[in-house]
Amino acid sequence: MLASIYRILALTRKELLAVLKDRRGRMSLLIPPVVQALIFGYAATYDLNHVPYAVFDQSHSGASQQLLAHIDGSGVFQRVATLSQAQDIAREVDSRKALLALVIDSDFERRMFSGQGAQLQVIADGRNSNTAGTAMGYLGAVVERFNTQWRRDHGLGPPSLTITARAWYNPNLETRWYMIPGMIGTLTLLQTLMLTAMSVAREREQGTFDQLLVTPFRPYELMAGKALPSMLVGIIQATGVLLVAQLWFRIPFAGSYLTLYIGLLVFLMAAVGMGLLVSAASATMQQAMLYSMLLIMPFALLSGLTTPVSNMPGWLQYLTAINPLRYAIDITRRVYLEGAGLALLGGDLLPLAIVAAATLSISSWVFAHRMQ
Amino acid sequence: MSPSVRPYWRIKLQRVRALIIKESRQIVRDPSSIAIGVILPLILILLFGYGLSLDVRNVPIAVVMDQPSTQGQELLAALQLSPYFNPRQVATMPAAENLMAHGEVDGIVHLAQEFDRRMSAGDAQLQLIVQGGDANRARIIEAYVQGAVGVWAAHRAAQGRGGSVGPVLVQSRLWFNDANESHYFLVPGLIVLVMTLIGGLLTAMVVAREWERGTYEALLVTPVRSEEILLGKTLPYFVLALIGFSLCALSAQFLFHVPLRGSFWILLFDSMLYVLVALGIGLLISSWVKSQLVASQLTMLVTFMPAYILSGFLFDLRSMPLAVRFVTYLLPARYYVALLQSVFLAGDVWSVIVPNTLVLALMAGLLALASRAVMRKRLE
Numbered sequence: 001m002l003a004s005i006y007r008i009l010a011l012t013r014k015e016l017l018a019v020l021k022d023r024r025g026r027m028s029l030l031i032p033p034v035v036q037a038l039i040f041g042y043a044a045t046y047d048l049n050h051v052p053y054a055v056f057d058q059s060h061s062g063a064s065q066q067l068l069a070h071i072d073g074s075g076v077f078q079r080v081a082t083l084s085q086a087q088d089i090a091r092e093v094d095s096r097k098a099l100l101a102l103v104i105d106s107d108f109e110r111r112m113f114s115g116q117g118a119q120l121q122v123i124a125d126g127r128n129s130n131t132a133g134t135a136m137g138y139l140g141a142v143v144e145r146f147n148t149q150w151r152r153d154h155g156l157g158p159p160s161l162t163i164t165a166r167a168w169y170n171p172n173l174e175t176r177w178y179m180i181p182g183m184i185g186t187l188t189l190l191q192t193l194m195l196t197a198m199s200v201a202r203e204r205e206q207g208t209f210d211q212l213l214v215t216p217f218r219p220y221e222l223m224a225g226k227a228l229p230s231m232l233v234g235i236i237q238a239t240g241v242l243l244v245a246q247l248w249f250r251i252p253f254a255g256s257y258l259t260l261y262i263g264l265l266v267f268l269m270a271a272v273g274m275g276l277l278v279s280a281a282s283a284t285m286q287q288a289m290l291y292s293m294l295l296i297m298p299f300a301l302l303s304g305l306t307t308p309v310s311n312m313p314g315w316l317q318y319l320t321a322i323n324p325l326r327y328a329i330d331i332t333r334r335v336y337l338e339g340a341g342l343a344l345l346g347g348d349l350l351p352l353a354i355v356a357a358a359t360l361s362i363s364s365w366v367f368a369h370r371m372q
Numbered sequence: 373m374s375p376s377v378r379p380y381w382r383i384k385l386q387r388v389r390a391l392i393i394k395e396s397r398q399i400v401r402d403p404s405s406i407a408i409g410v411i412l413p414l415i416l417i418l419l420f421g422y423g424l425s426l427d428v429r430n431v432p433i434a435v436v437m438d439q440p441s442t443q444g445q446e447l448l449a450a451l452q453l454s455p456y457f458n459p460r461q462v463a464t465m466p467a468a469e470n471l472m473a474h475g476e477v478d479g480i481v482h483l484a485q486e487f488d489r490r491m492s493a494g495d496a497q498l499q500l501i502v503q504g505g506d507a508n509r510a511r512i513i514e515a516y517v518q519g520a521v522g523v524w525a526a527h528r529a530a531q532g533r534g535g536s537v538g539p540v541l542v543q544s545r546l547w548f549n550d551a552n553e554s555h556y557f558l559v560p561g562l563i564v565l566v567m568t569l570i571g572g573l574l575t576a577m578v579v580a581r582e583w584e585r586g587t588y589e590a591l592l593v594t595p596v597r598s599e600e601i602l603l604g605k606t607l608p609y610f611v612l613a614l615i616g617f618s619l620c621a622l623s624a625q626f627l628f629h630v631p632l633r634g635s636f637w638i639l640l641f642d643s644m645l646y647v648l649v650a651l652g653i654g655l656l657i658s659s660w661v662k663s664q665l666v667a668s669q670l671t672m673l674v675t676f677m678p679a680y681i682l683s684g685f686l687f688d689l690r691s692m693p694l695a696v697r698f699v700t701y702l703l704p705a706r707y708y709v710a711l712l713q714s715v716f717l718a719g720d721v722w723s724v725i726v727p728n729t730l731v732l733a734l735m736a737g738l739l740a741l742a743s744r745a746v747m748r749k750r751l752e
Contacts, residue, residue, distance in 0.1 A: 039682070039696055040682075042696045046507070126552070128557045129552050167504025198668065307424045308509065316423050
């Protein structure tokens with residue numbers, strides 16, 4: 001037993017040396033996740049802070065000026081064009097100069113005073129309908145504030161029904177809070193899976209795998225020796241992303257680190273298991289690379305990182321059951337934002353553990369089979 | 373007629389042709405590159421086309437009335453009619469909050485005591501709580517509830533049953549995507565992602581393999597020049613990737629019903645440019661970096677993830693900080709996403725097509741020159 005552990009540790013040390021011995025190798029494992037977390041952390045947000053808009057004001061009235069001043073003063077909306085004819089709207093929107101175009105009719109002010117309600121027509125560029133919807137939501141909120149003020153100033157009294165909205169877990173509805181915790185798993189998966197897959201394939205291609213076979217290593221020891229270093233790299237990478245989330249983006253951590261790391265550990269076991277499975281299926285490094293890219297892309301896209309899993313058709317949701325990243329993202333988000341404990345995470349941890357057990361045992365069977 | 377008398381360009385052409393024929397035979401005999409170039413894009417576009425959606429429909433919400441309320445029932449009926457919600461009445465707030473903690477509902481609409489009386493008095497309050505973890509979805513749900521309640525209140529006011537509206541009412545229209553279907557913009561973006569991956573894979577698999585096997589060096593003893601090798605080697609894979617692209621474009625139109633409002637020829641021309649760029653990047657990486665492990669990780673790091681996050685496929689580029697926006701300008705995917713979204717959804721908008729096409733053409737040219745330089749250095 002003890003001898004077995006020593007052998008695993010020796011192999012782990014050898015693997016780590018092989019990966020970390022040259023500077024480029026070290027850098028290529030430690031720098032990318034942190035840099036990616038920084039860049040993607042800023043980029044991966046559905047929030048808007050710069051909405052260019054064009055306006056076609058036919059009323060030229062005090063009321064419309066007041067409304068536009070309100071919109072300009074919001075900080076989010078930037079007026080890029082003040083149009084004098086309707087045909088120009090298409091030019092501004094088509095060329096993507098303006099995300100929104102506002103059209104104010106000539107009877108705008110009259111209708112506001114008559115109590116019929118004045119129309120503000122908004123045209124949004126639907127080439128990204130999600131962005132357009134968000135921008136329209138922002139505009140709706142600005143107009144709502146304007147209405148409240150107008151009612152107060154003109155003694156109209158409050159509307160018959162007011163809605164007060166509140167969001168749980170993420171009071172300011174910042175998508176960054178949702179995205180960055182999800183990246184802990186995503187950025188880690190990429191390299192751990194590939195590292196594992198390639199390291200076995202490299203040994204096989206260079207013929208050193210045969211040398212390992214004549215050593216007293218048993219198949220499971222070989223596997224553990226290949227899995228542990230990758231998991232170690234994964235834990236370090238995940239910690240790097242976690243630090244960026246907390247220290248740089250200052251997203252408050254609601255849960256327990258122990259829970260998070262237990263979740264990450266199970267996830268890394270599954271990721272490494274996938275990597276070993278890939279290496280078991282491939283004879284050369286080229287194949288290992290091809291197969292791991294083929295796994296990583298669907299794993300990353302169909303994980304719920306950017307679009308919800310619940311929006312997928314039923315058959316595809318079943319397919320994502322084998323995607324370790326799907327569970328990892330759910331775990332990190334819930335621990336990070338909601339402070340969920342182990343008991344609440346059973347629905348993620350259990351399937352993740354099953355994926356880890358299945359991939360590890362299948363690949364160890366293949367390893368053992370090859371060795372005899 | 374001896375070869376030396378023939379004009380030089382014809383000899384050159386003949387050599388390139390010979391290389392193309394040789395490479396094409398290799399492709400036909402080794403089906404793996406056909407699988408990568410043609411079948412894989414189709415599988416991926418189907419998988420992702422069905423898998424990715426940002427549409428918010430049938431949101432489960434709980435409606436809590438602290439007191440039996442006829443107005444509340446009317447509102448509940450209005451919510452039930454909307455395709456966006458799947459409302460159910462829940463007796464108490466704690467019960468509703470419990471449902472939300474377990475993820476069974478995504479929002480709670482709460483009508484406090486005396487809702488009917490205060491509705492007539494004109495100062496009723498409606499409390500809306502949404503599950504904010506997924507902020508994008510939460511914001512859409514919030515806007516939809518506000519919209520549905522607003523329409524209901526406006527309807528009441530118009531019937532003269534009390535209350536007033538406005539004074540400013542927003543009336544919105546979504547150009548290029550009236551139905552507000554998220555896959556109208558996701559599918560063109562996915563084509564970019566898929567073609568990026570295919571370009572990287574084809575070059576990594578095929579071109580880098582040649583380096584490994586040393587067959588490029590074997591070409592050294594022949595009279596072929598480096599640019600001829602480059603042309604003869606990439607052209608067959610270029611055609612392969614274009615077939616893959618065409619399948620993606622066809623499935624976008626006929627399976628996902630994304631309209632193609634612009635010209636097909638512009639779409640094809642820009643896609644040819646992008647395939648060239650994608651192949652060029654892979655070629656450059658696999659020629660530059662010796663270790664395959666580093667090369668494969670580099671390809672993944674500089675192509676796939678940036679094309680996913682930084683291309684404008686999902687996230688609005690205008691809202692990114694300046695430094696990040698600067699990075700996006702270096703990414704070919706950014707220009708191709710802008711082109712595809714416009715050509716598919718808006719039509720032939722020249723103010724979008726011309727600048728983006730020019731940048732892609734410039735990138736393709738630079739990459740071709742760089743690949744030739746790297747290949748020369750390795751061969752000569």
